[in-house]
Amino acid sequence: MRNFIFDNPTRIIFGQGMITNIGNEVRRFGTRVLLVYGQESIKKHGIYDQVISSLNDANLSTVEFPGVKSNPVLSHALKGIELARNEDVDVILAVGGGSVIDTAKTIAVGVKADPDDDIWEFFTYKKKIRDALPVLTVVTISASASEMNPAAVITKEEDAQKFSIRSPLIQPKTSILDPTVLFSLSPAYSAYSAVDMITHMLEGYFNNSEHDSPLQNRLVEGIMKTVMESTEVILNNPENYNARANIMWSATLAFNGLTTAGMGAISLPAHMIEHSLSALYNIAHGAGLSITLPGWMKYAVHKNPAKFARLGREIFAIEETDDLTAGVEGIDRLKRWFSLIGSPTSLQEVDIPGDDIDTIAENAAVLARLWRLKDYTRNVISEILHLC
Numbered sequence: 216m217r218n219f220i221f222d223n224p225t226r227i228i229f230g231q232g233m234i235t236n237i238g239n240e241v242r243r244f245g246t247r248v249l250l251v252y253g254q255e256s257i258k259k260h261g262i263y264d265q266v267i268s269s270l271n272d273a274n275l276s277t278v279e280f281p282g283v284k285s286n287p288v289l290s291h292a293l294k295g296i297e298l299a300r301n302e303d304v305d306v307i308l309a310v311g312g313g314s315v316i317d318t319a320k321t322i323a324v325g326v327k328a329d330p331d332d333d334i335w336e337f338f339t340y341k342k343k344i345r346d347a348l349p350v351l352t353v354v355t356i357s358a359s360a361s362e363m364n365p366a367a368v369i370t371k372e373e374d375a376q377k378f379s380i381r382s383p384l385i386q387p388k389t390s391i392l393d394p395t396v397l398f399s400l401s402p403a404y405s406a407y408s409a410v411d412m413i414t415h416m417l418e419g420y421f422n423n424s425e426h427d428s429p430l431q432n433r434l435v436e437g438i439m440k441t442v443m444e445s446t447e448v449i450l451n452n453p454e455n456y457n458a459r460a461n462i463m464w465s466a467t468l469a470f471n472g473l474t475t476a477g478m479g480a481i482s483l484p485a486h487m488i489e490h491s492l493s494a495l496y497n498i499a500h501g502a503g504l505s506i507t508l509p510g511w512m513k514y515a516v517h518k519n520p521a522k523f524a525r526l527g528r529e530i531f532a533i534e535e536t537d538d539l540t541a542g543v544e545g546i547d548r549l550k551r552w553f554s555l556i557g558s559p560t561s562l563q564e565v566d567i568p569g570d571d572i573d574t575i576a577e578n579a580a581v582l583a584r585l586w587r588l589k590d591y592t593r594n595v596i597s598e599i600l601h602l603c
Contacts, residue, residue, distance in 0.1 A: 216477035217425050223471055225363045226389040229464065231456070233393050234265040237308070237353055238273030240389040244349040245306030247276045249299045251319040252310045253283045257355060260399045266310055266353060278302045280322075286493045286500065287314040289321070289335060289371045296325035296334070299348070309352045309387075313359025313368075313500075316352050320367035320385040323348040335371055338378040339585065347384040353391045356400060357463040358408035358501060360415065360470035362390035370494050375578060377494035378585065392467070394459040402450055406556040407501025408466065409446040413439055413549075414485055414504045415470040421515065421522060424479030434474050436529045438465050443530075446556055482588055485511045488596060491579040498565050505558035506565070509550040510603035514595075516542045562603050572600045 228236050241248050248270065257263040270277050280295045299307070299322055309319035325334045327346035336342040352362045361367065365386040370377040400408070416435040425431075442465050448458040468474065475481050488511065489503040516523045516539065524538035527545020535541040550560050559565050567575075576597040583591040 216428065216430070217479040219476045221472060221476045222383075223363060223386075223473075225387050225471075227363065227392060227467070228389065229392045229460075231393055231395050233391050234262065234353055234396075235269050237266055237351070237389075237391055238269035238271070238275060240391070241270065241275060241306055241308055241351055242273045244351070244388055245304070246274075247302070247304045248278070248306045248308050249295065249302070249304040249319075249322065250277050250279045250308050250310065251283060251295060251315055251322065252279075252281050253312075253315050254281070256399070257310055260396065262310065262353070262355060262396055266308075270308075278304055283311065283315045283318045285314050286377070286497055287318045287321075287369050289369050292318050292321040292325065292369060293334065295319075295322040299326045300330075305348065307348050307350045309350065310355065312354065312356025313361045316350075316354075316359070316361040316387070317367035317369055319350050319352070320347075320361070321369055321380070323350050323385055324380065324382075335378075337380050338369065338371075344380060344382040344384055347382070350385060350387050351389045352387050353393075354463070355396050356404065356408060357392070357397060357466035358411040360412075360467050362387055362392070363467045363471040368490070375491075375494045376581060377490035378582065390467075392463050394456055394463045397459040397463060398454045400453070402453075403557060404499070404501075405446065405449050405453070405462075406553075406558045407499050407505075408462070409442050409556060410501040410505045410508070410553060410558050412442050412462075412466045412469040414508050416474050417508065417512075417526075418483045418485060419475040419478055419481045420526070421512075421519065422482040422484065423475065424481075425477060428478060431474060431476070431478055432525070432529075436526070438468055438474070439530060441465050442469075443552065450556060482586070484583075484588060484591055484599075487582050487586060487588060487591065488575075488579050488599060490582055491575050492565075492567070495571075495575060495578060496565070496567060502559050502565065505553040505560055506562060506603050507599070509546055509553070509560060510599050512546045512549075513543075513602045514599045516546060562600070569601075572597055575600055 523542030
């Protein structure tokens with residue numbers, strides 16, 4: 216196990232009925248709040264009323280900023296920054312999933328930046344984040360773990376580039392997780408969420424600089440089994456509280472730094488390639504990952520067959536003794552499971568033609584360079600995409 220510092224200051228308030236606490240939590244950090252949310256779903260399912268009631272009870276002044284879409288875009292975040300500045304808000308509350316939370320984090324950075332700053336330069340690492348408004352969240356879709364990590368992802372539409380920022384200054388102060396809000400999540404997005412969680416964990420599981428990691432291996436394998444079992448329950452019974460609760464907490468644990476602590480340097484090649492799919496074609500992030508992860512695994516299995524074999528044996532009880540054969544079978548079993556829960560596993564399934572692979576690879580190679588994934592040249596990315 217490598218040296219590490221694990222510092223995760225987010226306060227988690229978990230359970231049914233806990234949304235009523237959000238007003239008092241926000242008040243710890245400010246009195247004038249920008250409420251960031253998506254379309255109409257939080258109003259349709261009663262979450263909006265719970266949040267507004269709690270904010271009113273805490274005597275907070277609320278400015279609303281709706282309209283965040285899946286695969287959030289910079290142009291919308293810039294409008295939020297302008298609104299937050301004009302309204303002199305001092306705290307940001309995100310009510311939604313990863314797209315909403317990431318937009319809120321971008322706004323939090325932008326409000327505190329110099330008015331002449333190009334916000335995109337924080338995403339290209341040309342500028343360092345030096346301040347941000349406090350961010351709190353009420354989670355309505357569990358997948359990204361943005362509610363308990365210091366990162367945000369957003370797309371610059373005109374360049375079709377989906378990049379990220381990372382800073383402890385955008386780590387949420389408090390996040391409220393009520394599993395009952397997931398009852399209304401569609402089967403498709405329940406599946407995509409599971410894929411996202413699994414990919415978060417497997418990226419670190421396979422791509423790290425520590426090869427003696429029994430504890431971290433078992434953490435990933437245990438959470439992954441829980442995600443798979445709970446997802447299967449949910450697809451048959453969407454209002455199973457324990458299954459939704461297990462999913463909600465698993466999503467947070469999958470990417471809050473816990474599963475990679477002590478693993479040294481990690482990389483996210485499947486995410487890197489998927490960012491191009493969702494930037495260019497606006498497909499759901501989880502749907503893109505169920506395409507890119509198996510493709511990347513097929514490319515990488517020959518480099519570390521023992522680790523891939525371990526996954527196949529632990530998750531799918533594969534008995535094959537040859538590591539490479541067991542590893543390949545494990546990849547096939549995972550891909551079949553993605554299909555079983557209704558997530559796409561090929562570019563063809565989402566109507567992306569093979570002729571577009573060069574364009575996708577060129578787009579992804581820009582992010583590969585930014586993330587310093589030096590082994591992932593345009594040609595390597597193209598090879599992986601052909602496996603998708």
